[in-house]
Amino acid sequence: MNKIIILFGLGLFTQLRSQELQKTMIPKISNEFEKITIQDSKKKDDDRCIETPESRKEIFSASKSEYRLSIYYENSFYRSDKFYYKNGYIKNKSLSFNMGSPVGILYHFDKSGKLIKEENTDEGYHFTPENIVEYCEKNNIVLPKGYHESGFYTRVRKDVLNGKKVWVIEYLIPDGDIQKVVLDGQTGKEMERETVPFVSS
Template sequence: MGDDLSIQDNFQPSGAIYRERSFNRNSFLHTNKFFYDNGYIKKKGRLFNEGSSIGVWYYFDESGKLVKEENTDEGYGFTPEKLVRYCEKNKIELPKGYHESGFYTQVRKETLNGKKVWVIKYLIPGGDIQRVVLDGQTGKELEKKKVPFVSS
């Protein structure tokens, strides 16, 4: 069995007809590509498996011409690599590769009171979720609280 898995979904956000997700079973990240109905790529970039955009995202017009690059890590001095080390140090299991179902650790970039933050949610013993908010610049813990797990 290889290390890579590619999945195509029917997905219709603002003009894109489908999305292709590429996973590597040894990586915390996966690649997303969104396509126009003519087959050209609309945008592409990388995400944490259960979370936010990471690194540079590329945007194209309907003829396939690159029209914009967006560095989604801008304003985050506490880098994705530092976040992974934080999780390892605090025994927070990050998912690698593709997972078909279930709740896995979520890592998201958010803005809280005008400040860029990382929000990590993970299962803890007893079935609840631990929610940790880290300062996006320094990695300092701003909040840590237990929240109930609610199945959808």
């Protein structure tokens, strides 16, 4: 009987752990060189959105100086952001959380493809993105996953307030306005809270 209870408990723990990992799936990114291949696919003003079989969307854009590829994952709060020189060689790449604040290591490369710098974007942020997810769940704030074409969704970004690194969370509240919350980047303590009128663009 005890063995059955233990096995049931282990099975339940594994299932919950699996759900937790799925909920906060973090894509992998490395410091390896890469080169982008510009495919002859449907194109509109040098921007395109490609849906892949791996349940992700790739948003490609081009400017005069560089290419950009953002990869959104259907079941993740994160995306991959990669910038390329015009020769197709990687310029820099990192993971981004929610609306685009880089997290983890931002890798920089020169035009020959050589890795020249590894920048720790989490410096000064002991309150992690995973802590942000927990905070939002606790406070009934819905965080979006994957790619969304339009509309207002909860926005989370890193910022600096009075010399202190902070997280800024903005989300819609029932009366149609936006609730803005500022959390200390070190401790997660709430520093500011204000209601901002929602203005449709």
